[in-house]
Amino acid sequence: MEKLNGLRCRECGRHYPAAPVHVCEFCFGPLEVDYRYDALRGVVTRESIAAGPPSMWRYKDLLPIDGDIAVGHHVGFTPLIRARNLADELGCREVWVKNDSVCHPSWSFKDRVVAVAVTKALEFGFDTVACASTGNLANSVAAHAAEGRLKSYIFIPADLEQGKVIATLVYSPTLVAVHGTYDEVNRLCSEIADKYRWAFVNVNFRPYYSEGSKSYGFEIIEQLGWRTPAHIIVPCAGGSLITKIWKAIKELTLLGLIEGQRGTKMHAAQALGCGPIVTMIKNDTDVLVPVRPNTIAKSLAIGNPADGYYAYKVTKESGGSGEHATDEEIVEGMLLLARTEGIFTETAGGVTVAAAKKLIERGVIPRDESIVICITGNGLKTPDALQDRLDAHVKINPSLSAFDRALADLKSQTP
Amino acid sequence: MPVLVRIPTPLRTLTKGNAEIQAKGATIDSVVDDLERQFPGLKERLLDETGELRRFINIYVNQEDIRFLQAKKTTLKDGDEVSIVPAIAGG
Numbered sequence: 057m058e059k060l061n062g063l064r065c066r067e068c069g070r071h072y073p074a075a076p077v078h079v080c081e082f083c084f085g086p087l088e089v090d091y092r093y094d095a096l097r098g099v100v101t102r103e104s105i106a107a108g109p110p111s112m113w114r115y116k117d118l119l120p121i122d123g124d125i126a127v128g129h130h131v132g133f134t135p136l137i138r139a140r141n142l143a144d145e146l147g148c149r150e151v152w153v154k155n156d157s158v159c160h161p162s163w164s165f166k167d168r169v170v171a172v173a174v175t176k177a178l179e180f181g182f183d184t185v186a187c188a189s190t191g192n193l194a195n196s197v198a199a200h201a202a203e204g205r206l207k208s209y210i211f212i213p214a215d216l217e218q219g220k221v222i223a224t225l226v227y228s229p230t231l232v233a234v235h236g237t238y239d240e241v242n243r244l245c246s247e248i249a250d251k252y253r254w255a256f257v258n259v260n261f262r263p264y265y266s267e268g269s270k271s272y273g274f275e276i277i278e279q280l281g282w283r284t285p286a287h288i289i290v291p292c293a294g295g296s297l298i299t300k301i302w303k304a305i306k307e308l309t310l311l312g313l314i315e316g317q318r319g320t321k322m323h324a325a326q327a328l329g330c331g332p333i334v335t336m337i338k339n340d341t342d343v344l345v346p347v348r349p350n351t352i353a354k355s356l357a358i359g360n361p362a363d364g365y366y367a368y369k370v371t372k373e374s375g376g377s378g379e380h381a382t383d384e385e386i387v388e389g390m391l392l393l394a395r396t397e398g399i400f401t402e403t404a405g406g407v408t409v410a411a412a413k414k415l416i417e418r419g420v421i422p423r424d425e426s427i428v429i430c431i432t433g434n435g436l437k438t439p440d441a442l443q444d445r446l447d448a449h450v451k452i453n454p455s456l457s458a459f460d461r462a463l464a465d466l467k468s469q470t471p
Numbered sequence: 472m473p474v475l476v477r478i479p480t481p482l483r484t485l486t487k488g489n490a491e492i493q494a495k496g497a498t499i500d501s502v503v504d505d506l507e508r509q510f511p512g513l514k515e516r517l518l519d520e521t522g523e524l525r526r527f528i529n530i531y532v533n534q535e536d537i538r539f540l541q542a543k544k545t546t547l548k549d550g551d552e553v554s555i556v557p558a559i560a561g562g
Contacts, residue, residue: 067527079557081481082516084527086558188559243531246556250480250490259559346538360536362558365526 060120061090063263066366074120076180076255078262086362087263089120093310100311102282105274109133112168112271118307119172119271120264126178127204128171130160132271136279139429141396142409146416150426152285153393154276156433157401162199162223163434164192164355164402165297169268170257174200176264177255183207184254188245190238190293190355191220192433197257198227209254211241217354219437237349239360258294266296266363273304276428282314286425287376289323289412291404291432292333293356295367298322301430302370322370323421324378325411327351327386327403333361336368337378344368352383352441353403355433377420381410387445389413390435400435408432472497474547476506477554485510494553499530499543502553517555527558 063072067085078087100117108114112132113125135155143151156165170193177185186209187197194210201208208229212221213236224231234241242258249259257265277284284305290298302322308314326334329351332344344364349357361367371378381389386403389410393399401409412429415421435442450466452458476492486492494509496502507514519525530537531554537545547553 078559079479079481079527081484084481084516084525084557086527239536240534242559243529243534243554243556246479246559247477247554262559346536348539360529360558362527 059092059095059117060122061092063087064090076177076182076260078260089263089267091118093307097311100313102278102313105278112171112268112275115271115274118274120267121172121175121179123179125171126175127200128161128167128174131167131171132159133275134159136276136428137397137399139397142393142429145392145396146413146423148416148423148427152276152280152426152428153397153399153431154272154279154428155399155431156272157399157405157431157435161203162192162195163437164196165269165272165432166192166196167200168271169193169265170196170200172268173255173257173261173265174204174206176261177206177257178204180255182253182255184209184252185257186245186249186252186254187211187257188238188242188259190357191216191224191437192355193258194224194231195220195437198224198229198231201229202227211245211248213238213241213354215354217438217440219439223437238358239346239349242358242360266300269297269300270304270307272297272430272432273301274308276301277305277308277314280426280428284314284317284320285428286318287321287323287421288428288430289325289408289415289421290430291356291408292324292326292367292378293358293361293404295324295333295361295363295365297430297432298324299363299366299370302374320374321376321421322374323376323411323415324367324371325408326378326380327353327356327407328380328382329353330357330359331378331380332359333364333367334378334380336364337371340372342368351386351403353381353386353407354438355402355404356407377415379411379414379418379420381407381414385410385414387441390442391445393431394435399431401431402433402435402438403441404433405431405435406441472547472549472551474502474549474551474553476502477552479555479557481557482513482516482555485513485516497546499532499537499545499547499553502547503543529556529558530554531556
């Protein structure tokens with residue numbers, strides 16, 4: 057089945073052959089994979105998807121892979137959890153958590169994009185992959201490069217959390233810590249990508265890479281029983297994920313898999329210390345004003361998001377909204393999800409939970425409508441964020457009487 | 472004011488393959504005009520029909536995004552480095 061038409065500029069519509077390029081030569085617009093949906097209609101069905109593997113590759117027909125999957129065979133199909141305790145706490149009827157904090161193999165949704173990008177890099181004959189990263193992408197590129205026996209160069213801001221540094225280094229990449237913000241690392245990588253013939257997953261492979269995020273959206277819909285939720289709250293860094301979840305819904309509609317359903321409102325969640333997309337939404341402007349990040353949510357600390365404009369447009373087109381979370385609210389969000397659902401997410405997940413809570417409290421998201429909260433990364437990578445909040449534990453000598461005394465003390469302290 | 476301008480791959484078809492160009496101008500605006508004089512057609516790649524910088528292009532002076540400076544009015548001095556960089560994804 058011939059399903060791909062090469063690439064197409066998202067802005068001016070110019071066509072390009074399938075190649076490792078990401079920018080329209082004429083207008084600098086981002087290039088996107090162009091599918092032949094007419095060839096896919098009737099071929100991709102609920103049944104054909106259900107017959108696929110329990111991974112993101114059950115949607116391979118809607119991903120830009122021509123040949124065999126090279127790496128990341130087990131990525132995706134993470135749990136969609138009915139979060140009843142969290143719903144009770146928020147005073148809502150129906151809350152779901154899409155939990156990519158347990159995505160295989162590197163515990164974030166980035167495994168979805170990287171599995172596609174690295175497979176594509178091998179298809180194009182590259183022997184080296186690279187990325188600029190706020191952490192999760194670094195972990196995932198290094199892991200999949202190891203699996204694919206590729207060399208990897210990973211560029212990160214030098215102040216990244218230690219957990220994310222170790223979870224990259226373990227795979228033996230060349231890790232380059234750059235003194236600067238992520239946006240500075242990204243600009244540098246753009247220039248490096250121009251000079252060296254590497255597969256930069258988020259630069260020259262961006263059209264393929266970003267498509268992997270659609271699988272997160274496909275899974276939400278399938279796991280809800282081919283039903284669209286009324287609201288999806290998505291953490292935004294570069295702004296790609298929210299646009300690709302929206303694209304996933306549109307593709308499933310186009311292919312007739314979710315006909316006649318109500319629209320889903322897409323909501324963007326960002327930290328107050330780095331929230332240029334939510335600022336666009338709140339000010340209702342399509343002009344992005346870059347910011348210098350200052351937040352504990354480092355995985356979302358992109359002050360100049362490449363897809364900010366499109367993320368804004370998705371929230372607008374879908375009738376959604378956006379909300380900021382302060383560092384304190386981020387920590388509270390992490391603790392709330394852990395306390396109610398037993399899920400330990402990273403700071404980005406705290407942002408999403410906190411933003412969801414605020415949107416519900418403000419009445420933007422009605423309490424009687426179905427809500428999906430996107431959890432995209434694992435808390436074990438960013439324990440530092442909670443260090444100061446979680447020091448309460450009991451230390452005793454190994455005797456029963458010591459424990460009895462400690463327990464009595466604890467009970468007397470509990471109001 | 473001679474400055475060094477770094478040209479990204481998509482624009483090098485216009486600069487005869489050159490990745491670095493010497494240009495003159497006291498501001499970003501005037502450097503863009505000088506680039507157009509040297510390489511006709513380059514300006515319309517950088518600016519849209521209203522004369523604004525295209526949405527997906529970022530310009531840096533000595534590594535600083537000009538939106539943190541005075542945008543296209545940012546003044547330049549001898550030896551400054553101007554980078555033209557397409558927006559890229561990340562995370």
